[in-house]
Amino acid sequence: MIKIRKEDGPLEDRPRRDAEGVSDESPRNGADRPRRDDRRPPRKFDKRGPGRGPRRDNRDFFGRRPEPPVQDDDGPSKAEIVTGQRCNDIAEIDDQILGLLEKRAFLIRKEGAWRKSRQKSLVDPQLEKLLRAAFDRSAGRLGLDAKLTKQLFTLLNQFSLADARKKFEGEGYKLAPRVEPISAGLKGPRSFRYTRMLLAMAASSGASATLSPVTMNAPNKDLAKALKQVDAPIHWDDDFIRNDGGRTLEFEGKMVFVGEDKFNFYMLLCLALGHAGRCKFTGKPSLQLLDAASLNKVLPSLGARLVPMNPNNPGLPVRLECGGAMDESVTLPGNVDPDFAAALTLAAWSFPGGLTIKGLTREARDRVAESVAVLKACSIKADLAKDSVSVSDGVPVIEAQPQLPLSVPLNAMLLALPALSGGRINVEGAWPRNEQADRVLDQLKALGLRIDVATENIVATMEGELPASADIPLGASPDLMPMALALALKVGDARLSGADNDVAVELLDRMGASYEIDGDVIALKPGRPGWEGTWFSPDPLWSMGCALAAFAVPGIVLENHGEVTATWPEFWNFYNSLPTGKMKPKPEREQKDDTRRRIKIR
Structure with a gap:
């Protein structure tokens, strides 16, 4: 509180004092002496208004104002510069993350190689359990989403199981x-999907058929191997696959390795639905991330269910349990893989009374149309509508040497x-x-x-x-x-x-x-x-x-x-070889001379 003495008189009659306690009428503020505002350095931003001291305007010693910067219309804007800086910062962090990921994959792959040398499985369940617990604790401490971190841990493990990508060196x-x-x-290449679907039809119906010409790539060969695991009498060479026939597929108690193509897995899965019992499916690391849980929205209607064997992986390996009552009609949810819709259509002839599948999306309909073409070629009645397909039960009739489109x-x-x-x-x-x-x-x-x-x-x-x-x-x-x-x-x-x-x-x-x-x-x-x-x-x-x-x-x-x-x-x-298209001839395979004998000289 400010106290005013009586002898000072009324407030308006008293001389004003500035912040230094010096009166305006004091000789210290005379005209011959500079004001304090003139003596101190000017402020960067003077808010007192005009006429209250000099303003800083970036003039040089001679009082000249600097020339304004030249605006480059083609140069990057301020927003683009900031975006570029953020991109560099985040890219640097990503580079560090990938480097650590490579080291992690190397260590787990090293552990897997040691276990393989001891005739054990590549993955140590106890080590994975400890790592997951530590991962969850760290994620919780950082406040990260639990569901996403669980998926991330599964993805991290896939890098150690998948084939290592070779470091690119050279000009490409x-x-x-x-x-x-x-x-x-x-000669144009034949349809890989049509070939595999026809092979699955021949093996499941016990028909004798030779498919040629065939490109023996990984999907075709993997399916042939998988069908052989469920008792199909299949043989193959460089340009053909042959099913001898005489017996059908047997899934009960089998563990089937399907490779890395999901369509192969879907076909074998759907063909197994017509057989009561249990079987297991496994495959390469790419199928371990398959969303197998989405299939359980459809399989219960067909008297079956799919159970993941590894709770840490959403996909393979899985166990199929089937043999219950099957509905004559199912409706596919929108998120079901179109390849599953095609595989279910292909196997529907083996279900009692056939099957009607509803809820086909545009992409699923294209896949189902391929299956319908194979069914009709095997004398199975199939009707494809705008968003549904109906397949009748029956016995496939397959030519000994069918034409592959x-x-x-x-x-x-x-x-x-x-x-x-x-x-x-x-x-x-x-x-x-x-x-x-x-x-x-x-x-x-x-x-x-x-x-x-x-x-x-x-x-x-x-x-x-x-x-x-x-x-x-x-x-x-x-x-x-x-x-x-x-x-x-x-x-x-x-x-x-x-x-x-x-x-x-x-x-x-x-x-x-x-x-x-x-x-x-x-x-x-x-x-x-x-x-x-x-x-x-x-x-x-x-x-x-x-x-x-x-x-x-x-x-x-x-x-x-x-x-x-x-x-x-x-x-x-x-x-x-374009524009002529005249290719170099394939190297001929060396023929073994069975007449030659190795003679040991003593």
């Missing part, structure tokens, strides 16, 4: 084809070559008759190709020029997206369906292509996309799609082109 496989009119022909995704890439470089191509084999195959031909015709379909071959010829702009809806099918993207890049001004395809968007960004996303459509704009660096393809189909895209964007470099050879051995040989 550069794709720079000659853009000249082609004049080529070859061409693979739509693989041979569609061959038929698209004339649209990319001009010319003509002749593909030997029977073009399938289904909705997906018809959509491919309609798309190629819309781009200016003439398609001639015969019983044992199909010919595509480029007539005229590509249109100035085009709509390419084939991208809505994941199997056809690689080819659709290559066609869109060649056209330039194109509307490509399938905007939710992350791989396609990644490739467009890598190429520097100009595009906009409108709903589920990618609108490409004319430009000059290019390529720098190397790329690890997630799938052989995408590697082949890049081979087609190189006709529009030359110089694409792949790190893992060898995976295509494992899927389709002749592809690179044919691709590199």
